[in-house]
Amino acid sequence: MKSIILYYSQCVTGNTEKIAKRIAEGLRSGGNTCDLIKLRKYARDLELVRTIDFHTYDLLGIGVPVYYFHPPYHILHLLEEFPRLDGIKGFLFCTSGGNPGSTLYQMKLVLDKKGLKIIDGCDRWIGHDVHQMYSRRGGHLESSAGHPTEEELEQARRFGERLIEKARDPDTPEKTDFWTRDNESARMWTFEGIQRWFPEFKLNKDKCTRCGKCAEICPVDSIILDPYPRWTKDCDRCYICELMCPEKAIECDWSKQCDYIESLMERRKKIKEGDIS
Template sequence: MEAFIVYCSPAGTTRKIAQRISSTLAHFGYDVATYDLAQNLDEATVGYDIKHAHKEHCLFIGSPVYACHPVPIVTQFIAQLPDNADGYAVPFVTWGGVTSGVALFEMAEMLAQKSYAVIGAAKILAVHSLMWRYQHPLGAGHPDEADEKLVDQLVAAVHNSIISQPPLSIDLSTLNYLPEPIREPMRTIDINYARQVLPQKIVNKNRCTACNICKAVCPAHAITCDPFPEFNQNCIMCYSCMRLCPESAIEADFSKLEKWLTKRAQEFSEHPPSAIFVAHD
């Protein structure tokens, strides 16, 4: 059977999970194709490959959680998948210790609307992508070995479900695991909200050498250089441009970020940090 792994990973942790999924699928004998949506891939081409796969295929699709949701590049990809899909789907998310929000449910719901049978899902704790400067970031050390073993269990359960025929779909309501008073306000939060509340990026033109590295590493293709970086409406506030700039020419005031994120994490107090969801007889 063919398996497709499609993901976006600005900070690298979702990629790590995708790679683990790929190696475990290969162990079970799957023909695996992996696509990183940040690598200037043509979404239509990826969709074409999936559309013209063999009748039975399994799509693993991963996203980090930003502002309680999957990143737009992932939801846009799902939206352009062909209708009446004849296959199985397994959404997975990585989250940075504040909240995994409604991301997993939203991805699963979109896939089900494309007629995919959602036969598994996972949320995996990861080091918070905005806390690389801090000594004790939320999610430090994750994904760790225990997280990877959990991913192995997910893939094994998905494989066993597929070969059992017919595979059982999971109850999507189990992906609405956060309490409703916490969950419902999250539906009104989006990336535009994040752009307003997160530190604003400023280009230090005295440091910038117009190397265009920021443009190359932007997973949302949201940067143009003329000659200095300019950020458009596709920006997902991942700060990869700032983190990877060799001249530290992109700046933002992160002085209050650690305290704010830690406070939010304590308010949500989400447990368990990592979990898999599979169907049971």
């Protein structure tokens, strides 16, 4: 059996890449083959997708990190540009800080239109959740520290092994039970919502050395050097450019978002302790 996995994984933690590699390991058992392709930049990935003959594969897997209870929006746009996938079986997976929202369901809605038959998926793998919103909590979601664990990576490998049997079985049913519910935050953080709610990019030119790191790692090519970094269009608001800037020259005001997270965590703590319903 011949399979292919396309995945996008942030350069900060590489959570999704770790899971993708273990799934591929499972899919390669028993002499089967699995091509593993890392998605990096939207424009480059679009050209790449146009060169792949997906009908030479029996199984197509797609994996993403979760952005604000959603798939990265540029990946959704990329899926919309896929060719027809009739007759091919597929699977989906994601990594999150603990709440994937309806990430895989949103991806499936796009892929249904391409004719891909989704036979399996997993949205329960936890990855180390690093984000500036958690700056008052050590820079990461505490409950996600140390993930994915070796046990979770082993689960991913076994998931890949089980996919072989499912892909070979002509009677394997389509998977339709991906979580469809969205919470209040997920409804707020639509693509339009994140443009309004998250902080604007502020460049400190006194610190900036024009090294180009931010433009290099931006997955949607939103940043150009002119000659200093300049943001040219709306983006996924991953803020990797700020997080990875070697000179800390990108300075965003996260006070409102940190206040929100702290309020949310306090409410969850009270609910857990039974103080409020």
